[in-house]
Amino acid sequence: MVASMKLIDLVENHAEKIAAQWSKIVVKNPFTPFYHNKPAEKLIPQGVRFYRKFRKLFLEPKPVEASDGYFSRYAEERYKEGVPLQEAIYALILMRRQIWLYAEFQAIFSTAVEKQQAIESVTRTMLMFDYAMYFITKKYRELMKLEWFEAPNT
Amino acid sequence: MSGSLKLVNLIETHAEPIARQWARDVRKNPRTPSYHNIPEDKLVPVGVKFYDNFKQMFFTDKPADTSQQYFARYAEEHHARNIPLNEALYSLIMMRRHIWLYAEFQTIFISAVEQKQAVDSLVRTILMFDYAIFFISRRYQELIRQSIEEKLGVVNVLRMESPPGTKSGNYKSAIMVLLVFGAFGLTYYYHAMLGQNIIFTHLLYIPIVLASIWWKKKGILVAACLGVYLLLSHLLFLKGMTFTDDIIRAVMFLVIGTVVAFLSEGITRAEELYKPAN
Numbered sequence: 350m351v352a353s354m355k356l357i358d359l360v361e362n363h364a365e366k367i368a369a370q371w372s373k374i375v376v377k378n379p380f381t382p383f384y385h386n387k388p389a390e391k392l393i394p395q396g397v398r399f400y401r402k403f404r405k406l407f408l409e410p411k412p413v414e415a416s417d418g419y420f421s422r423y424a425e426e427r428y429k430e431g432v433p434l435q436e437a438i439y440a441l442i443l444m445r446r447q448i449w450l451y452a453e454f455q456a457i458f459s460t461a462v463e464k465q466q467a468i469e470s471v472t473r474t475m476l477m478f479d480y481a482m483y484f485i486t487k488k489y490r491e492l493m494k495l496e497w498f499e500a501p502n503t
Numbered sequence: 504m505s506g507s508l509k510l511v512n513l514i515e516t517h518a519e520p521i522a523r524q525w526a527r528d529v530r531k532n533p534r535t536p537s538y539h540n541i542p543e544d545k546l547v548p549v550g551v552k553f554y555d556n557f558k559q560m561f562f563t564d565k566p567a568d569t570s571q572q573y574f575a576r577y578a579e580e581h582h583a584r585n586i587p588l589n590e591a592l593y594s595l596i597m598m599r600r601h602i603w604l605y606a607e608f609q610t611i612f613i614s615a616v617e618q619k620q621a622v623d624s625l626v627r628t629i630l631m632f633d634y635a636i637f638f639i640s641r642r643y644q645e646l647i648r649q650s651i652e653e654k655l656g657v658v659n660v661l662r663m664e665s666p667p668g669t670k671s672g673n674y675k676s677a678i679m680v681l682l683v684f685g686a687f688g689l690t691y692y693y694h695a696m697l698g699q700n701i702i703f704t705h706l707l708y709i710p711i712v713l714a715s716i717w718w719k720k721k722g723i724l725v726a727a728c729l730g731v732y733l734l735l736s737h738l739l740f741l742k743g744m745t746f747t748d749d750i751i752r753a754v755m756f757l758v759i760g761t762v763v764a765f766l767s768e769g770i771t772r773a774e775e776l777y778k779p780a781n
Contacts, residue, residue, distance in 0.1 A: 438637065439636075442633045446633075471622070472603075
């Protein structure tokens with residue numbers, strides 16, 4: 350858990366910087382065209398919110414419930430903004446990647462022992478994101494059902 | 504790369520047992536209820552197919568291009584089985600987890616050097632799955648859009664959708680002007696000439712519904728216009744008759760116009776959300 354704490358501290362202390370880097374990537378990534386014309390001032394707070402929430406989601410004893418609440422809200426907000434589902438998901442994937450790029454840049458996992466800790470952190474982060482993918486797609490489906498009065502197969 | 508090779512070889516030589524473990528798991532996982540009634544024998548080949556393709560996707564120079572085709576097919580097959588996207592994605596996530604559970608069980612990454620290799624394998628597998636999730640979600644949206652367009656066949660003909668200012672936009676305005684003036688004439692004929700307020704008002708729903716389908720909330724204006732005209736005409740030509748019926752009719756014009764406008768907006772909004780990314 351020490352390595353995970355190291356990662357969490359890094360994310361929390363550098364939330365703005367990581368979010369700013371993410372906003373630069375998401376506005377030009379070919380998989381996220383919806384975001385291409387969005388100003389950085391609107392995107393950065395979105396990233397900061399996620400990175401600030403990271404600690405809570407990461408350390409939550411009941412990760413499923415915590416992820417459900419946070420990522421369902423994320424889905425609702427993106428849905429209201431009219432973001433296509435695959436882009437909402439990919440933008441989140443880019444947020445996750447940005448953590449790793451930043452962590453790598455800061456070389457927080459350099460020694461052999463830290464490599465083992467890195468695996469632990471990656472695995473735990475991935476677990477959180479696995480739930481995220483599930484809850485976001487589920488929420489989009491529910492919202493689309495509401496709009497259509499019937500269940501399209503999402 | 505040797506660490507990754509080790510992992511890929513493990514998957515290739517043990518595709519069947521890993522797929523079987525995945526099939527058992529997915530048939531009882533609370534997040535994949537659509538798989539619960541699919542027999543294990545039908546699921547195992549799905550897993551085996553994925554694990555067989557793993558090497559190709561893992562070692563390609565262009566992981567996005569290579570995985571796109573495979574995962575688009577994965578989406579098509581799952582969509583055809585009526586499996587919701589969230590479950591199709593979660594079952595794929597479980598496929599990935601089972602690789603790791605199996606690799607861990609086989610303890611292929613023990614030494615310090617191997618730990619470094621494990622990180623590389625992990626990162627590369629995650630990259631592949633990131634693409635998978637994107638391509639599957641996008642293909643599902645495309646497939647849903649196709650089925651929506653099929654279901655909305657008649658409605659789409661009525662919607663006459665095209666960019667503003669183009670021919671069909673002009674046709675819509677011309678048709679609406681004709682219909683509204685037709686409705687005015689009909690109301691005048693029944694009220695002023697025949698002195699009746701009978702069934703003809705049902706015909707007024709044609710311009711009301713069409714206007715709301717075409718122009719959404721702005722189309723409600725046509726309903727309001729016809730409602731006001733109906734009431735004024737009543738006041739002018741049907742002085743001795745009860746006013747309540749026409750008030751109810753005018754209110755119903757607004758209600759129907761509003762409901763259709765919101766439905767039409769919902770269709771457009773859902774279409775926007777299902778639009779392909781590129």
